Amino acid sequence: MNPKIGVIMGSSSDWETMKHACDILDELQVPYEKKVVSAHRTPDLMFEYAEAARGRGIQVIIAGAGGAAHLPGMVAAKTTLPVIGVPVQSRALNGLDSLLSIVQMPGGVPVATVAIGKAGATNAGLLAAQILSITDAELANILDARREMTKQQVLESTGDLV
Numbered sequence: 001m002n003p004k005i006g007v008i009m010g011s012s013s014d015w016e017t018m019k020h021a022c023d024i025l026d027e028l029q030v031p032y033e034k035k036v037v038s039a040h041r042t043p044d045l046m047f048e049y050a051e052a053a054r055g056r057g058i059q060v061i062i063a064g065a066g067g068a069a070h071l072p073g074m075v076a077a078k079t080t081l082p083v084i085g086v087p088v089q090s091r092a093l094n095g096l097d098s099l100l101s102i103v104q105m106p107g108g109v110p111v112a113t114v115a116i117g118k119a120g121a122t123n124a125g126l127l128a129a130q131i132l133s134i135t136d137a138e139l140a141n142i143l144d145a146r147r148e149m150t151k152q153q154v155l156e157s158t159g160d161l162v
């Protein structure tokens, strides 16, 4: 199946975080592609990727980067597809640098920013799937069932309080 989600990251060192977005997409059986693309290190490739994405059938881009995390914002500058930014936890500043680099976009060029690190990457995968579910009833049902399962797990977890 052609990929509907593009999962990109600034470095292969981000994979440990970004694989959590891919795990959710695997679980939900949403077709995606994954690729290392860097605004800093491969700017031409980044431009090409962002410009061609919609024409190739990509509907949402998840972009993860750490430190001076310009990738999500620069991709968003070159496409009007929804871009979800994942701040990767940096060593020096614990990801606060990544978060602030991604979240403070100027008006007119939005990036939907999730939390720092693995939980953020998981939510990025879920959010991308939820966007697709606007026009995909089967996926909406799968997401509803997953949400119900999460609720049951929380309700049952009261039993752990011994």
Ligand SMILES: Nc1c(C(=O)O)ncn1[C@@H]1O[C@H](COP(=O)(O)O)[C@@H](O)[C@H]1O
Pocket: 009, 010, 011, 012, 013, 014, 037, 038, 039, 040, 041, 064, 065, 066, 067, 068, 069, 070, 071, 072, 088
């Ligand atoms: N923030 C960016 C961009 C970008 O925004 O284009 N490209 C790479 N990086 C980040 O540099 C960090 C260190 O990368 P290395 O581990 O390769 O040195 C990574 O978290 C990556 O996302």
